Amino acid sequence: MLRGLYKVLNPELFTIKKLDASVAVLSAIILTGFVGPWIYPVDPRAVVGPLETPPTAAFPLGTDAYGKDILAQLMSGIRGSLQIGVTAAAIALLIGVMVGLVAGYKGRLTESLLMMLTDIVLLLPSILLMILIAAYFKWRDPLLVSIIIGVTSWPWVARAVRSQTLSLKSREFVYLSKMAGYRDLQIVVRDILPNIASYIFMAYVLLMSGAMIAETGLSMIGLGVTQGVTLGSILFWAQVLEAVRRGLWWWFIPPGAVLVALAASLLMLATALDEYFNPRLRGG
């Protein structure tokens, strides 16, 4: 009877739907961030209208406590957050993949030391580490914030890459390459990396969504970027200037909603990719 449950519906169709939905939401947000300013050319830093105007025809998402346009800020914030997400995820991925590959492939003492380091960073909550590091920098540009997020969010990638490398290492094609006299670096790059490429791509997508959420958290506690606009910096000013208690819903709802939509669609994309690459998850 329980098994009967799996035989309903066409699983392939569901996967594709999930992929479509996430790609659609992602493209819509990216377009808003990059093409939006061409259609709606308003300076996000300029005072353009009366203070705290609710959405009207002239100001589609209203204005903030200084009279700055919120839609323009949102477009700029999307770019800022995406920039940090892309960079921070790349840094975390680089560290995580390197640590995981070296630990998994080298084994012995190298592996023990690297995994000990990984476990320690994993046990220390990344958001607290980020806050602690950011607290010591007076000026924080997007690159610095990306580095702070990147160097604290790699451990789970390292763990996963290590375990995949471990299982690949004992496969026949790796033995063959070893017997053929290839050097370690060549084996890792030619035999192991291509086999975990799909996983690495998924990890990147997840890291990116995590980094954008982390940026917002850092901003909310007052440690986000000191120049430029991100989704987090909009929320920060809304919080500091009491937008919620003063009922200015158009100020704090859009940046959060866009962030959730971005993060959820990236997660959905990773899930869809997971099902695509691991047919077992799809199966009935």
Next chain:
Amino acid sequence: MKMPKLGPLATYLVRRSLFVLATFLSFLLIIFALPRAIPGNPVATLLAQLFQQAQANPDTIKAVYRKFMEEFGLDKPLHEQLYDFLSRVMVGDLGTSIAFYPRKVADLVASYLPWTLGLLIPATIAAWILGNLLGAWAAYKRKTAVDNVLLPTFLVLSQIPYYWLAMILLYVLAVYSRLFPVAGAYPPTIQPALTAQFVTGVLYHYTLPFLSILVVAIGGWAIGMRVLVIYELRSDYVEYSELLGLDDKKILGYVYKNSVLPQVTGLALSLGTVMGGALITELVFSYPGTGFLLFRALSTLDYPLIQGTFIILVSTLLLANFIVDLLYAWIDPRIRASYVGD
């Protein structure tokens, strides 16, 4: 001398506690090294500022400066600074706050910590239980309308930052419809005491922060549990029990028990993330917990207070982690069985 032979459970616990200790020490090293490694040493900069103010200003700033100088001891060699720092932390001396001078950091954090823990622990446990039940239900109803509604809901919920949900709940339920208070942890007009009036006031202020954490955290647990149950439902013993004709309820009971085990490990790992989110959620509600204190410390560059808050938060987390480890060793029949067998 012969070392006493340890059972597997004891070995596991000794190894775990050593690891937790090593992590704590590494964290202290990070705390120590950060201000000293960053170009321009922010602590030295702050010190120079205090020194300038002390030239022009009355005795208190001089006193703050002297205290700060003594506690950070930046004029001493590095290894002496490290020794001083570690030995002070070990006896629970976290220094003196600058913003709240002359209050001690440890006392300050201790007075704010209960509000944070009071929010964090019940919300985490409630979310864990509800998330597991909902996730298992979604897995059981897989490929039906129930799961097709539940899964996307969980996915979206799990991606909402607590503090943004907090803003929305605060706006809808407190600012707009005036059902709940807009700020604080208890009514400002009532003296904190163990009276029925005060307790009701506390619970009334507690509802929204609690809900913000609960609702979001349920999503994450449910997603994890759903996948675990789906895998478990395919295992051989489930098919075998079905062929034997056992009723679904009984099988589901076994499936649930087996799937919930990895979720206990997940509980330990998630605590840090939940704490980070909860600290920021406190800001939204002006809830007088550690997040609120940390924000004050950060905006006044009160480095002793920042460091102290982190040391206490991380020790609390590591302790909680260790408790979850104990719990896991206690409920996992594999560890227990090998212990009894030894």
